[in-house]
Amino acid sequence: MRSWGGVMAAGEPVVVEGLVRAEPTGMAMAWEDGERERWWARAAALEHGREQDDWAAAVAGADQLSDLTPAQQSWLLVRGPESSARALLGKSLALLHHRQQIDVDRVAVARFELDAWPLVLRDVSTNADRLGFLVLPFRGPEVASLVAGWLRHLGSARLWARMWLERHPRSAAAVLAPAAAGRPGRPRQQAEDALRHLAATGHEGIVVEAVERCGTGTVTALYDVATGAAPPARKVRAWSLPEIRLAGGEAMPQEDVKRLLGALTWSRLEAAPEPAPGDPAPDGGAVPLAVESAEAPQPFVHPAEPEAEKLIADCDRGSLAAFGRALLDAWLADGMQAADAWVVLAQAHVGDDTTMDVLAPLVRSWPPRSRYARAIDGLAVLATVGTDVSLRHLLAIEENMSGGPTNDRATAYLTQAAARRGLSVTQLADRLAVTHGLDSGVTFDYGPRAFTVVADEHLTAFAVDESGKRLARPPKPGTKDTNPEAYQQFLQYKKDLRATAAAHTARLQRDMLARRLRPARHVREVLLPHPILGPLARRLLWGEHDTAGRLVRALRVAEDGSFADIDDATATTDGMLGIVHPADLGGDLKRWARVVADYELLPPFPQLGRPVVVLTGAQRAATSMTGLRPVPTERIVALLDRGGWQGNGLSQRPHTQLARALPGGLALVAEISPGVPTYSMNNPDEQQITELWVDDAWSNHLQLARRIPLGACDPAALSELLVTLHQAP
Incomplete structure (x- = not known):
């Protein structure tokens, strides 16, 4: 049975249930009941924006899918001319993003069946964890060899492999039995793993039959008997190695x-x-769930x-x-x-x-x-x-x-x-933070005289002489000093302390931006008493959060280590604390700024004084934002080069859209005009941001409708992106 051809674009296909389409190569389609229709139904969910009159000519003249825009790729494989689509089926959809690629691939398989195998093979090779489920309706030697290699993955590819083996056990055994008895190497090892899995999941009879049919004798993968004996030693190269001393002091024989x-x-x-x-x-969901190996x-x-x-x-x-x-x-x-x-x-x-x-x-x-x-x-x-x-x-x-x-x-x-x-990673990092000896006392001994070390609230190290006088650095060694190296050791100590303080300052700022929380008890018992983390934490504004991670109230660290609220009342809490971002404070931002100024708290990094964008109620309810001021083109270029933003341009087309991921699986999308060419030094001075809107991060942002309100975004993350978009390059 040939693929559906023109019927696909017109409407619901005609399907004969239970029919398996086979090819001379041994490849065949083996759909489960209703599976093909479900995959084809994803065509209705695909977006490719506003179709252009020249698309048919563009896809007809393309040599590679990469010559087409994501919108053209999606349109071509779902409802474009069949001859053009077939010509490009062996090309990877490298420009399509996460779920968009999944849906296009599913529709392509439902539309073209075996002819779509080259496309599937290329795409699953790029990410077997995310896309490996696409092989499930295919049956044949190439598929069996492919999925056998997935059994050693850590992510969902191993699950897809197990599902495929369970679905096609006889086909798998027929292909893998000869490979399992072949020459030692990775193909044999993978075949043995797959046969062992089949035998362990109730298909031992099929495996034995396949082994006997290929006449290779016993395949060791069928028998996983633990003898208790140590495995044989592998050959060790003739390296020159030192002797090993035993606990008693003698050399090991x-x-x-x-x-x-x-x-x-x-x-x-x-x-x-x-x-x-x-x-x-998944029930009620159109997109397969997967976990990457990493x-x-x-x-x-x-x-x-x-x-x-x-x-x-x-x-x-x-x-x-x-x-x-x-x-x-x-x-x-x-x-x-x-x-x-x-x-x-x-x-x-x-x-x-x-x-x-x-x-x-x-x-x-x-x-x-x-x-x-x-x-x-x-x-x-x-x-x-x-x-x-x-x-x-x-x-x-x-x-x-x-x-x-x-x-x-x-x-x-x-x-x-x-x-x-x-512990969490954040708690572990706090507990393992080095103290540089400030908790137990640091002394630099010149011999006849010694200097102790203290650090102020800004973690600047000072030497203190025997009279108690604080010195920026101890005096240079004299002729009577028997350990002159102590002077340089102190200078290195100051340098190391500055580097450690800078590293922890950067980490705490990342904690604020990433919404990392700590139990209040951990802040009191670990963070504040630490000689380096404590001075940094005391100069920051903290916030108590509920179980959903929302800010309940902001708190400062009082002089005695307790917490105080905005009215200077003592606050007790056993909840989760995080470093407050000013975008979370709303109308309390100015009041807290006055409190911080009154207590002369100088944060180790910009906190309440950092640039911030807070949306109005109407803006939070809106699904897009217009009327923004122009942005220098060099700023857009910098964001594309090293700012983590993704553009939509190709070698012959300018970037007219930028996107940057937000927490919660969202992305901020900026439409710009006239656009930034991918390769050009003759760019216009400015780019007009014609629209800002929010979309799913997995999307290619092709749709014409805007459906996600700006208020769905994390306010701190959105503020950081809006500031970054408009700040000077």
Whole structure:
């Protein structure tokens, strides 16, 4: 049966239930009852804006889908000329965003069936977690091999793979049984995983039949028998390594060192958690639910093999850690061979805090060098070890990465490591904040004389001599001073303290913008007593929030560490506290500004005095905003280059629309005229913002109707974007 052709654009298709369309290649369509109609029905939800007369000519002359605008792509594959659409089915919809791409792909599969397979294959290869459900109605060898590789994903791709195997067990077994008995390698490993899953889910008979039919004998994937014996050691390269001292001081026998190395070669991550939640057809929802691998629960390092644990227990920990670092150095010098990547994971078993100091810079350096898998292994080690030192490194890595899947994994690992301590990431960061000795006292000893260190409320360090006089810096060492290095050590101390204060100031500002909350008890018992965080927190305005995260009342920290409200009355609270953004204060902003000024509270970063845009009631109820003043073109260019805003222009078309994500799955969209060319130095001086409106973040912002009120946006986040849009470049 051929695809629906022209019937698709005209209305409801004619479908023969239960009919499976097969091709000579072995590929076939196997729709479930009503599935094809449901996918085609998504055409009604797709938006492509106002159709243009030249679209038919544009799509007819296009060589790539990327030559078309998102609006033209959507129109072409849903209701455009069939011949033009078929010609471009093998091209990825790279310009379409999250759910728009999902709907276009579903409609394309419902319209063109097997002819849409190249399109599906390209798109699922870019994001199997989000788009992998698209393979469910396809049956064939290529699909079986593809989904077998998804079983080791952490995100929803593994769920789609399990669903496909359950839906097509006989087809899967017929393809994977020969592969599972083939040459060692990744295809064989993936085939074995898939067959093991089929056998474990009630399809063992089908798997056995497939194995017998291909005549390969017993496939080990069918028999997952735990013998209790240690796995055989892998080959270890002939690296020059130091000896290991035992707890009693003697050297570990070479035979035991070989046994330990052999056991360490099996260092690995724990088995992946159950498939991340997902649903290809949620009740009452048109968009499949999926979880990206980087956002799913991450596996920690698997405990060491029993033989390794026994040998490690007899070692001097410092000597063992030095041995592990030498192992890491040898692996690095040998070119970081993937076959020996177990060396990184082994640090979780043999490493100490010094090892974490060595490992963390490597983890930070690997993503820019495309060593993503090694970086993830290193993150797993830092989270598994879980000491204060390793988690401080993990915090620093997570804060300083520029974004992307690896940074998402760092966040996931950090969240899981903090949860092991019963804390949020914010609480963990507060508890692990260094004090630079200010809580216990710092002294710089010249020999015959010494200077103690104090810091003022602005965290400027001073030296105090024996008479109690405060000095910006101690005097330079004299001839009688036996430890002249103390002078330079004090100067470095001041520098380090300034850097730490600046880092925490930036973190607290991010906490304000990200709406991160802390229990009031945590603020009182951890934040305020801290010698560095305390002076910063006391100069900020805090807010008590309800369970929905809405501001209940603003509070300042009084001189005695208690909280006071806007009327200077003592306020008691055991709720959740967050740093207040001025956009949340409404009519109380000016009163609070006077209170802060009266108490001479100078915040560590702009808080109440920061530029702010507060919408009126009418503006909050409106679905768009017009009549805004022009913006310099260079400002728009800066926002597109490094401000996180996305444009809609192509190589031959200017950006006439900008979009920036907001919390809650929304986006602020700015329509501009005449637009900014993608590649041009001859831009007009100004751009007129013709309209501001709010849309779903996943959308391509093609629709003509405006349906989301501006008041649905987080007021602080919206204010920050509006200020950024109009501030000087």
